[in-house]
Amino acid sequence: MCWGVPAIVTKVINEITAEVDFGDGMPKRVVLGISAADIEPGAAVLVHAGVIVSRLSYEQIEDVIRYIEELAAIAGEAPPEDLIRRLRSLFQEVKR
Amino acid sequence: MDSRLVIESVFRENRELAYQLRDYIVRMLEKLQERWGSPPRLKVMDFCGTHEWTITHYGIRSLLPKNLELVAGPGCPVCVTPSHEIEAAIRLALDGITVYTYGDSYRLRTVKPVRGAFSLAEARALGGSVKVVTSIYDAIFDAERHGKPSVFLGIGFETVAPGYAHVLLGHLMPKNLHLLSLVRLTPPAMFYSLGMLREKPPEPPVMGVIAPGHVSTITGAKAWVPVAETFGIPVVVAGFEPIDVMMAIALILRQLLQGRAEVEIEYKRAVTFDGDLRAQAAISRAFQVVDAAWRGIGFLPRSGYEIREEYSEHDARKAYGIPSMKVEDWRKDIPPGCKCAEVVLGKAKPTDCPLFLKRCSPSTPYGPCMVSIEGTCAIWARFGEGGLTEEMAKELGLLRPEGR
Amino acid sequence: MKEKFVKLAHGSGGVEMHELVEKLIISRVEKKRVEGGLGIDFPDDGALIPMGDGRYLVISTDSYTVNPPFFPGGNIGTLAAAGSINDVLMMGGTPLAALDAVVVEEGFPVEDLSTLLGSMIEVFRSENVAVIGGDFKVMPKGAVDKVIINTTVLGVTRTPIIDVPKEGDKIIVSGHVGDHGAVILLLQMGLGERVEELEKGYLKSDVRPLTKLMLPLVDKYAGHIRAARDPTRGGLAGVLNEWARAAGKVVVLDEARVPMRRPVKDYAEMLGVDPLYLASEGAAVLSVDPSVAEEVVDYMKSLGFGDASIVGEVRSSEKYKGYVLLRSTIGGYRILEPPSGDLVPRIC
Numbered sequence: 037m038c039w040g041v042p043a044i045v046t047k048v049i050n051e052i053t054a055e056v057d058f059g060d061g062m063p064k065r066v067v068l069g070i071s072a073a074d075i076e077p078g079a080a081v082l083v084h085a086g087v088i089v090s091r092l093s094y095e096q097i098e099d100v101i102r103y104i105e106e107l108a109a110i111a112g113e114a115p116p117e118d119l120i121r122r123l124r125s126l127f128q129e130v131k132r
Numbered sequence: 133m134d135s136r137l138v139i140e141s142v143f144r145e146n147r148e149l150a151y152q153l154r155d156y157i158v159r160m161l162e163k164l165q166e167r168w169g170s171p172p173r174l175k176v177m178d179f180c181g182t183h184e185w186t187i188t189h190y191g192i193r194s195l196l197p198k199n200l201e202l203v204a205g206p207g208c209p210v211c212v213t214p215s216h217e218i219e220a221a222i223r224l225a226l227d228g229i230t231v232y233t234y235g236d237s238y239r240l241r242t243v244k245p246v247r248g249a250f251s252l253a254e255a256r257a258l259g260g261s262v263k264v265v266t267s268i269y270d271a272i273f274d275a276e277r278h279g280k281p282s283v284f285l286g287i288g289f290e291t292v293a294p295g296y297a298h299v300l301l302g303h304l305m306p307k308n309l310h311l312l313s314l315v316r317l318t319p320p321a322m323f324y325s326l327g328m329l330r331e332k333p334p335e336p337p338v339m340g341v342i343a344p345g346h347v348s349t350i351t352g353a354k355a356w357v358p359v360a361e362t363f364g365i366p367v368v369v370a371g372f373e374p375i376d377v378m379m380a381i382a383l384i385l386r387q388l389l390q391g392r393a394e395v396e397i398e399y400k401r402a403v404t405f406d407g408d409l410r411a412q413a414a415i416s417r418a419f420q421v422v423d424a425a426w427r428g429i430g431f432l433p434r435s436g437y438e439i440r441e442e443y444s445e446h447d448a449r450k451a452y453g454i455p456s457m458k459v460e461d462w463r464k465d466i467p468p469g470c471k472c473a474e475v476v477l478g479k480a481k482p483t484d485c486p487l488f489l490k491r492c493s494p495s496t497p498y499g500p501c502m503v504s505i506e507g508t509c510a511i512w513a514r515f516g517e518g519g520l521t522e523e524m525a526k527e528l529g530l531l532r533p534e535g536r
Numbered sequence: 537m538k539e540k541f542v543k544l545a546h547g548s549g550g551v552e553m554h555e556l557v558e559k560l561i562i563s564r565v566e567k568k569r570v571e572g573g574l575g576i577d578f579p580d581d582g583a584l585i586p587m588g589d590g591r592y593l594v595i596s597t598d599s600y601t602v603n604p605p606f607f608p609g610g611n612i613g614t615l616a617a618a619g620s621i622n623d624v625l626m627m628g629g630t631p632l633a634a635l636d637a638v639v640v641e642e643g644f645p646v647e648d649l650s651t652l653l654g655s656m657i658e659v660f661r662s663e664n665v666a667v668i669g670g671d672f673k674v675m676p677k678g679a680v681d682k683v684i685i686n687t688t689v690l691g692v693t694r695t696p697i698i699d700v701p702k703e704g705d706k707i708i709v710s711g712h713v714g715d716h717g718a719v720i721l722l723l724q725m726g727l728g729e730r731v732e733e734l735e736k737g738y739l740k741s742d743v744r745p746l747t748k749l750m751l752p753l754v755d756k757y758a759g760h761i762r763a764a765r766d767p768t769r770g771g772l773a774g775v776l777n778e779w780a781r782a783a784g785k786v787v788v789l790d791e792a793r794v795p796m797r798r799p800v801k802d803y804a805e806m807l808g809v810d811p812l813y814l815a816s817e818g819a820a821v822l823s824v825d826p827s828v829a830e831e832v833v834d835y836m837k838s839l840g841f842g843d844a845s846i847v848g849e850v851r852s853s854e855k856y857k858g859y860v861l862l863r864s865t866i867g868g869y870r871i872l873e874p875p876s877g878d879l880v881p882r883i884c
């Protein structure tokens with residue numbers, strides 16, 4: 037129901053407004069749905085209808101890897117090593 | 133690294149991961165068969181219209197085995213907005229008041245015309261002042277500039293509420309702009325539709341729910357705990373990329389295999405269990421919870437937000453005397469013959485409606501489910517759901533039988 | 537008639553427009569083509585008239601309205617010249633001459649008009665197209681929005697490309713798609729007054745004449761190119777649907793292989809609009825004999841179209857005709873519907 041788009045914060049203007057870049061190079065004003073204390077320029081956030089509804093964290097890739105391993109075990113198959121390795125190196129990159 | 137690139141490489145474009153998950157889904161269904169002694173046939177409800185969009189847009193049904201059906205729930209705030217409210221907005225627009233709307237509600241049709249216009253799009257063609265915006269901020273910016281009387285059509289679920297709340301609490305709207313709050317709350321609707329399904333269980337039964345990820349960024353996954361407990365089925369809060377949805381299905385099957393019925397978060401990059409407490413606080417300062425009408429569904433208790441008295445100077449209902457709908461005058465709001473009410477609740481598929489792709493099509497929508505891009509009928513019509521796509525892919529030798 | 541009033545959706549090149557034009561014009565015209573030529577009843581970029589010596593006269597006309605008339609990457613003048621030139625090129629023609637008709641609103645700055653028409657004339661000059669006539673009108677303030685330019689371009693060809701894709705054909709695009717459409721969306725979103733700000737952004741219209749691509753291509757591969765179109769209104773999705781319908785085939789499109797610029801993708805995603813429906817004004821879509829498809833792509837690259845690629849193919853089926861089947865990034869399938877309605881952003 038709620039189209040959400042990832043964006044990068046370019047400026048925190050005040051307690052309720054910020055500027056983000058959706059990738060088109062034109063900073064856009066949005067309303068802060070979350071607390072201003074939780075974001076800073078450079079933060080990846082999720083925007084819905086001009087409202088920042090969440091800050092994105094990519095620790096989730098770790099979970100994806102764990103889920104794959106667990107699902108493989110349930111399915112009685114060997115975990116897909118190559119795929120996991122690629123996801124892991126992506127995770128390392130995000131952390132940096 | 134840019135967040136968009138991460139999303140794409142992991143959650144949006146990873147064909148290998150998609151095939152891997154499909155494989156696990158098939159395996160787990162086989163295990164369920166061993167456990168239950170008969171081939172499992174089950175439904176998973178994707179409550180949210182954006183999930184339904186992802187499912188069709190990425191052709192997820194064509195990747196899944198036939199004994200696992202995905203059914204769409206009532207999660208489209210546009211489809212459930214009563215005709216009465218859109219009629220009021222059209223009236224305003226034709227009276228020379230600028231109406232700001234999202235693209236979705238711009239095309240939403242009313243049951244009866246207002247001075248010849250069935251929608252805000254038609255009101256514009258008749259000279260009404262209607263502007264399509266993507267956020268309330270665009271409306272504020274524009275209304276400040278022209279200074280003329282304006283109304284923002286505040287459609288949405290919990291996800292938009294904190295934005296509206298901050299705008300109200302911070303008095304960000306210029307005096308000439310008012311907000312018409314049409315915000316609806318999702319848990320009551322999920323309860324209602326699952327309750328209906330429990331009364332008259334469909335065949336095969338709904339054995340899992342994919343819960344709305346973006347609503348949950350605000351409410352937290354905790355909002356769905358009562359659902360898992362009351363109905364005894366797994367609920368997985370999922371993101372909106374195709375891998376998110378496939379992972380959610382796999383996690384639901386895993387719970388079924390393990391005999392669990394819990395709330396699990398797949399969408400951990402955006403959702404926490406408690407949600408955004410500050411946003412929740414802001415919402416309750418700006419809004420009060422009221423009983424609200426859902427087009428095609430009914431009057432659901434405590435399922436809508438109305439602007440509190442303290443902020444009524446910004447309330448379009450007060451400024452223009454637009455009454456909120458009372459239970460007494462609620463009527464079905466669905467044109468004769470349209471099965472949208474059942475479609476919305478997951479009781480019928482669009483293809484069960486005799487008007488589907490005949491009298492009712494995306495270019496000439498008849499029922500509300502065909503209007504929003506997110507409405508189930510519109511999605512099925514546009515993307516060939518209901519088997520057509522798979523059939524065609526098979527016929528052309530592009531898909532192996534049974535999707536494997 | 538179902539509809540009482542003309543809506544914007546009737547002008548967006550989708551089903552609604554086709555229905556209206558069919559009803560109001562095509563069905564009422566008796567003589568739809570010149571004997572031996574191609575006329576109003578065939579969906580293509582322009583018309584053909586046989587010249588009697590084996591050659592054909594190629595004619596295409598188009599009216600251009602963009603508000604504001606200046607946009608990142610070009611203006612209504614460049615668009616009016618390049619657009620009609622491209623239409624003639626896509627018919628396999630060599631553009632020779634042009635006519636232009638300009639309608640201006642009272643009060644429009646002469647300096648701006650001079651710049652716009654200068655751009656138009658410059659495109660015709662650089663592509664060696666003579667401007668042989670035209671018309672100029674002024675309307676009272678408010679009766680027309682700033683400026684409308686209509687151009688008609690004439691060309692000749694021995695080897696017309698009449699769009700009929702064949703089974704097995706590969707679908708090739710010459711480069712990034714959707715750039716112009718993204719800019720237009722941006723303007724529609726009411727950012728028009730902030731042109732300077734827009735110029736700083738990454739979105740630029742791709743408007744340009746495709747003479748340097750199409751003339752050599754047609755020269756070398758005439759006969760192997762079964763269809764050619766520039767994906768303007770309705771975008772790639774629009775062209776492929778028209779072809780699928782006209783040929784009674786299924787076009788299979790591999791989404792992951794469609795070249796698209798990052799900002800275009802991101803902007804479309806932000807609005808919740810499918811970029812496959814966004815217009816290009818400087819890209820070509822071809823349906824090409826599979827035996828030369830790879831070669832054609834290499835040749836296009838050598839002509840400076842480095843992102844040219846094969847994005848799909850034409851299949852045929854007894855049961856299904858006139859569909860575009862899209863293979864998604866994760867390998868699932870969906871139908872890519874013909875464009876309909878005006879593109880509006882969504883929040884749901």
Ligand code: SF4
Pocket residue numbers: 469470471472475482485486487488489492493498499500501502503509
């Ligand atoms: S196809 Fe149209 S008429 Fe039928 S249920 Fe859907 S919206 Fe209603």
